[in-house]
Amino acid sequence: MAEKELIVYRLFFTPRLIRMLIGIACFFVLTYFIPVLFELGLILLGTLILLVLIDIVMLFRLKDGIKANRRMADVFSNGDENKIHLDVQSDYPFSVKADLIDEVPVQFQARNFLIPVTLEANEKKQLVYSLRPVSRGEYHFGNITVLVRSPLSLAERKYNLPAEKMVMVWPAFHSLRQYELVAHNATTSDIGNRKIRKVGHSMEFEEIKDYVPGDDLRTINWKATARKGGALMVNNYTDERSQQVYCLIDKSRVMKQPFEGMTLLDYAINASLVLSRVALVKYDKAGLICFAETMGQFVPADRKGMQMSLLAETLYRQQTNFLEADYEKLVTLVKSRITHRSLLILFTNFESMSSLQRQLPYIRSLARQHQLLVVFFENTELQQQAEQPVENLEQLYIKVITEKFILEKKRMVKELQKYGIQSILTPPRQLTTQTINKYLEWKARQII
Structure with missing residues (x-):
């Protein structure tokens, strides 16, 4: 009995059968006016029932078909x-x-x-x-x-x-290997790799090697050349290592805004994970600070073997809060826990000039002691709205207000530049690329 009930539960009739039954029903209606067709209708109905039974047997003849x-x-x-x-x-x-x-x-x-x-x-x-x-x-x-x-x-x-x-x-770990490939001598762009022109060279000597076309003539080692019997030898330098790179992630309500299904916090977390990996590939130390109205997790900068696992696990647990971030507590934590000059990459968002002005004294305090990069987001939906054609007065008002918000974002960049603070204003989908570009550029130019 249970097996029969199970078979009934697993059996369905298709729309094709329903259409055939409707057609036969219409045929029987027709036989009311033409009685001689009634027997033909019975034959059609019987044939259909037989075909259905055959179909059921074909489907259920195997237990696990x-x-x-x-x-x-x-x-x-x-x-x-x-x-x-x-x-x-x-x-x-x-x-x-x-x-x-x-x-x-x-x-x-x-x-x-x-x-x-x-x-x-x-x-x-x-x-x-x-x-x-x-x-x-x-x-x-x-x-x-x-x-x-x-x-x-x-x-x-x-x-x-x-x-x-x-x-x-x-957090997005599929991108880690992709960005590792460009972490050595190039930065990534939307169309491929482009090299950064280095200003001078770092003071970290690596080796003396044979000259090849393209080497900087200023790095020729004349003493080694003389010992080699005239074959040109050059000094090879490498980027300075073991510098501290901290990602500071704002978890307050401003980071809960969604773009293309993901919150700004998730974009920042993905970018932080990839940037930390790139920093470790460049032999720097990667660390993390998450903050909101209270201080969250602090991961000291290091390049030990388990550092990436520790950072990924910490980033996985982060959630946005609904209160405003306390930048004063952030400054206090940075002063007490980060004693060496470091690169601080602050992921946050400002929607108005007044919100930036409230936090500007604390941002300037961070910039005085460390190399600071402020990363915040373009509102891509506003950008799309501003590009829409205007057909009536209401759309004109919307376009003017939209352009006002877009202009205010650009003014924030200028305001930070006025105090010597570098910033990136980027669409969320380009956050990882833009941030890594800036890190590799500063690394090549020995700004950090």
């Missing part, structure tokens, strides 16, 4: 496309059509997630799709549901295949 499983990484990268592989196999001796419904985590709100596939007799296929998470945390995948139809396509069998799994979504 369809097998499917999901393959994916145990950890997803936030803000990146993460691939999921579905392996589906048919054991039916005939061709079937199937609809795969993968129960993706609720965070994606994919309510109609369906993948159609046709499988030949005893065929195995691999399907690939990708998901882009926009928040950190735990993501729970459910089962895989497969709806199978035979060539008759009158009935449909449902397979509910266990595939529950939980994955963690961590």
